[in-house]
Amino acid sequence: MDDIKPFTVDIPKEKLDLLKKKLDLTSFPDEILPEPNDWSQGPPLSTMRRLIEHWRDGYDWKTEESKLNRFPQFITPIDIDDFGCLNVHFLHINKGVKDALPLVMIHGWPGTFYEFTKILPLLMEHKDGDPVFEVIVPSLIGYGFSDSAKKPGFTCVKQAEMCHKLMLKLGFDQYAAQGGDWGMVIAHIMGNVYYPNHLKAMHINNSDVYESPSLLQNPLYWFQNQFRGPYTSAEKAGIERTQKFLQEGFGYNLMHKHRPQTIGYSIHDSPSGLLAWILDKLHDWTDDYPWTDDEILTWVSIFWFSTGGPTASIRLYYESARLPQEDKIKNSAWSQCPMGISHFPQDINVSPVVWARPMGNFVFERVHQAGGHFAAWENPQVLATDLKDMFKKGGPVHGAVKGSNI
Numbered sequence: 001m002d003d004i005k006p007f008t009v010d011i012p013k014e015k016l017d018l019l020k021k022k023l024d025l026t027s028f029p030d031e032i033l034p035e036p037n038d039w040s041q042g043p044p045l046s047t048m049r050r051l052i053e054h055w056r057d058g059y060d061w062k063t064e065e066s067k068l069n070r071f072p073q074f075i076t077p078i079d080i081d082d083f084g085c086l087n088v089h090f091l092h093i094n095k096g097v098k099d100a101l102p103l104v105m106i107h108g109w110p111g112t113f114y115e116f117t118k119i120l121p122l123l124m125e126h127k128d129g130d131p132v133f134e135v136i137v138p139s140l141i142g143y144g145f146s147d148s149a150k151k152p153g154f155t156c157v158k159q160a161e162m163c164h165k166l167m168l169k170l171g172f173d174q175y176a177a178q179g180g181d182w183g184m185v186i187a188h189i190m191g192n193v194y195y196p197n198h199l200k201a202m203h204i205n206n207s208d209v210y211e212s213p214s215l216l217q218n219p220l221y222w223f224q225n226q227f228r229g230p231y232t233s234a235e236k237a238g239i240e241r242t243q244k245f246l247q248e249g250f251g252y253n254l255m256h257k258h259r260p261q262t263i264g265y266s267i268h269d270s271p272s273g274l275l276a277w278i279l280d281k282l283h284d285w286t287d288d289y290p291w292t293d294d295e296i297l298t299w300v301s302i303f304w305f306s307t308g309g310p311t312a313s314i315r316l317y318y319e320s321a322r323l324p325q326e327d328k329i330k331n332s333a334w335s336q337c338p339m340g341i342s343h344f345p346q347d348i349n350v351s352p353v354v355w356a357r358p359m360g361n362f363v364f365e366r367v368h369q370a371g372g373h374f375a376a377w378e379n380p381q382v383l384a385t386d387l388k389d390m391f392k393k394g395g396p397v398h399g400a401v402k403g404s405n406i
Helices: 013-024 045-057 061-068 120-124 156-169 182-194 219-226 233-248 251-258 260-269 271-284 293-304 310-320 325-332 353-359 380-391
Strands: 073-080 084-093 101-106 133-138 175-179 199-204 335-343 360-367
Touching (some): 073 156, 084 120, 120 380, 156 182, 156 325, 182 199, 182 325, 182 335, 199 380, 251 271, 251 310, 260 310, 293 310, 353 360
Parallel strands (some): 101 133, 101 175, 335 360
């Protein structure tokens, strides 16, 4: 269509110069730690000093920008009910490949489209019997190079509407979805709203269920949980990690949910504030992933240079915590859409597999021995294999999307 335009990331020099000035003016707090390089109170001072100095003097955004521009990118207006047309930035991989399966991959916070750049080349590869994917990676509204909403009420349900309308606009009347974090929530909503006519199957890499099934609300899954036998040592460790996250690592969520503007002043005005806010999650939510300084700074720089500014991204928590009742049902209802899930032991929610089953119609479940919250980045080969196994010939959703190679 005429209003789908190619997009190139090209941050102007004045924005780069302003960032450098702000980095020059960085002042650091002191710290009182039980031992050097301890993360129990947040990113250590030594780590922050190193990254700020590298961001200011060594990191080359233009080099990283050119790497991003190797991926075909586009921007197009999407008409969202009650919000008008908002420009949506997206990656489009394997565009027009014959018999390919249309797959929309949806990020969360603190992710962006960048989170999927490691897995995309793997999804383009295929052996005999593997599905061929045509992958669309939108920047959520308020993230990356998409517009931000200019009035209250843009919830996770509205993000689901955006993703669906983008797929329709690209010519995909039927498609599949994949996501983690907010992407998991959004995909689940799409399963309740757009299945079976459009969304045919989905895969998620974490769940939003933090408690065991209830006898009154989910008797079938309660019986499955009761009579499955004792929890394994890995499941016990997962429950312990999940409870620790809820008790010690959930503060960011409460801040986003209740006072996004308060933290917004810091992450919008201070590059060190933004870095610390996101770095804390990159460290705590991964499985000893060996982050390079350039990876961290590219991840954070996309938020810094985002169209709506970094505060726009966290408003999704505030708005989604105030869903109208009819939208709460879309978010919480059991989904009939065929679902797959991949479990990683260092995610933020590592509850037993059976606990997630009240979310919907799971036809594919796989538990991994390593990995964390950002599966497409940390374990792209593993997640790509799971997707291929779920959608390939002989897999549980073979033939779900008409006209594709599966």
